[in-house]
Amino acid sequence: MKTIFHLDMDAFFVSVEELLDPSLKGKPVIVGGKGDERGVVSAASYEARKYGIHSAMPLRTASMLCPHAIFVEGHLHLYREYSEKIEAVLRSFSPLVDMASVDEAYLDMTGCERLWGPPLQSAHRLHQAITDQLHLNCSIGISSSRLVSKIASDQAKRNGILWIVPGTEANWLAPLEVKRIPGVGKVTEKQLATIGITRIRDLASLDERFLLDRFGKWGLALAGKAQGKDAGGWFDTVIGAPEDPKSISHEHTFNEDTTDEKLLRATLVRLTEKVMKRLRDHSFHARTVQLKLRFEGFETLTRAKSLGDATDIDRDIVEAILHLFNSNWPKDRKVRLLGVQVSHFTDQAPQPSLLTGDEDRKWRNALKAADKLKDKYGEGTLHLGGALKGVYKDRVHETAPKEPVRKPPK
Numbered sequence: 559m560k561t562i563f564h565l566d567m568d569a570f571f572v573s574v575e576e577l578l579d580p581s582l583k584g585k586p587v588i589v590g591g592k593g594d595e596r597g598v599v600s601a602a603s604y605e606a607r608k609y610g611i612h613s614a615m616p617l618r619t620a621s622m623l624c625p626h627a628i629f630v631e632g633h634l635h636l637y638r639e640y641s642e643k644i645e646a647v648l649r650s651f652s653p654l655v656d657m658a659s660v661d662e663a664y665l666d667m668t669g670c671e672r673l674w675g676p677p678l679q680s681a682h683r684l685h686q687a688i689t690d691q692l693h694l695n696c697s698i699g700i701s702s703s704r705l706v707s708k709i710a711s712d713q714a715k716r717n718g719i720l721w722i723v724p725g726t727e728a729n730w731l732a733p734l735e736v737k738r739i740p741g742v743g744k745v746t747e748k749q750l751a752t753i754g755i756t757r758i759r760d761l762a763s764l765d766e767r768f769l770l771d772r773f774g775k776w777g778l779a780l781a782g783k784a785q786g787k788d789a790g791g792w793f794d795t796v797i798g799a800p801e802d803p804k805s806i807s808h809e810h811t812f813n814e815d816t817t818d819e820k821l822l823r824a825t826l827v828r829l830t831e832k833v834m835k836r837l838r839d840h841s842f843h844a845r846t847v848q849l850k851l852r853f854e855g856f857e858t859l860t861r862a863k864s865l866g867d868a869t870d871i872d873r874d875i876v877e878a879i880l881h882l883f884n885s886n887w888p889k890d891r892k893v894r895l896l897g898v899q900v901s902h903f904t905d906q907a908p909q910p911s912l913l914t915g916d917e918d919r920k921w922r923n924a925l926k927a928a929d930k931l932k933d934k935y936g937e938g939t940l941h942l943g944g945a946l947k948g949v950y951k952d953r954v955h956e957t958a959p960k961e962p963v964r965k966p967p968k
């Protein structure tokens with residue numbers, strides 16, 4: 559029997575802003591930009607949420623719902639710093655930690671009783687350590703599975719701890735709505751509602767065979783989840799095991815749809831840099847690069863290109879992505895979103911060619927030095943040409959409530 563903690567910071571971005579400016583406390587605060595800007599809400603304080611404001615909502619809608627809200631730009635680098643501090647506290651409790659996003663994590667606390675006491679006591683100690691060292695509130699869910707712990711931390715909010723005693727998981731889940739299950743979005747919720755399934759107990763009473771026929775593999779996973787088991791999706795992975803992605807991607811949505819070629823190209827370079835940094839962190843080389851291009855009005859196209867040799871050098875991917883962009887972008891069409899993805903990984907470098915071997919080596923050395931700086935000072939510190947400073951603006955969202963961080967595989 560495992561003991562799994564799910565820790566989720568309470569209104570993380572806003573709480574960090576309150577540390578910087580205590581006068582924000584208790585007020586409707588919105589992080590993400592000004593109320594008349596085109597972007598979306600990154601995070602909202604509990605006070606702002608009372609007006610129906612939530613992350614990913616357009617800033618303009620938020621300012622209509624709550625005209626007296628305080629809009630702040632936010633401090634991304636600070637949130638990352640705090641996230642690292644949170645992880646350090648967690649690692650002092652267990653070596654098996656998965657940061658699921660910037661403000662939530664799973665801890666495998668199995669076998670830690672001798673060190674920290676029984677589950678509830680160790681959770682109190684962890685909660686106290688976070689409060690003492692970071693002056694931030696969090697909520698903790700405890701159970702024998704990631705799934706139930708995640709749902710429990712949500713029910714424990716704000717600033718609470720909830721332990722689902724082993725053996726009582728299914729009973730505890732039974733009266734909750736199906737949408738509490740991570741991965742059950744609006745679409746699945748609707749499909750289930752059409753056959754009369756609204757509570758987790760309804761789902762648990764269904765025949766596995768029926769769910770398999772109706773929803774395929776996902777249906778089978780749902781049957782397990784309704785019992786409180788880590789069945790299917792990203793919950794199958796072991797906490798603390800290294801991430802093993804099939805693809806790595808970054809996207810950017812512009813505040814205003816744009817035809818500014820300089821901005822578009824700079825954005826593609828910057829997205830590529832972020833993708834390639836992560837690729838090198840895994841010591842992978844990628845063979846395929848894919849461009850995602852969304853136009854005004856949401857029409858979206860994706861175009862992929864295979865490279866002759868797998869690579870881990872920014873230059874190669876930048877070249878391919880700009881080529882894809884040039885041949886697929888009609889210059890008068892406004893662009894809403896750009897995305898860069900690399901896939902088809904190998905963990906071996908290709909044979910250095912006589913023509914480019916020397917130059918590749920120089921690139922690799924430069925990138926190695928740059929990666930080190932980024933690890934130390936943050937991803938935004940350094941750009942190797944192309945990604946023009948001030949032209950492109952990074953953006954991050956706090957995890958929206960109830961949304962899974964990683965999408966379950968199809």
Ligand SMILES: [Mg+2]
Nearest residue numbers: 566567568661
């Ligand atoms: Mg949170």
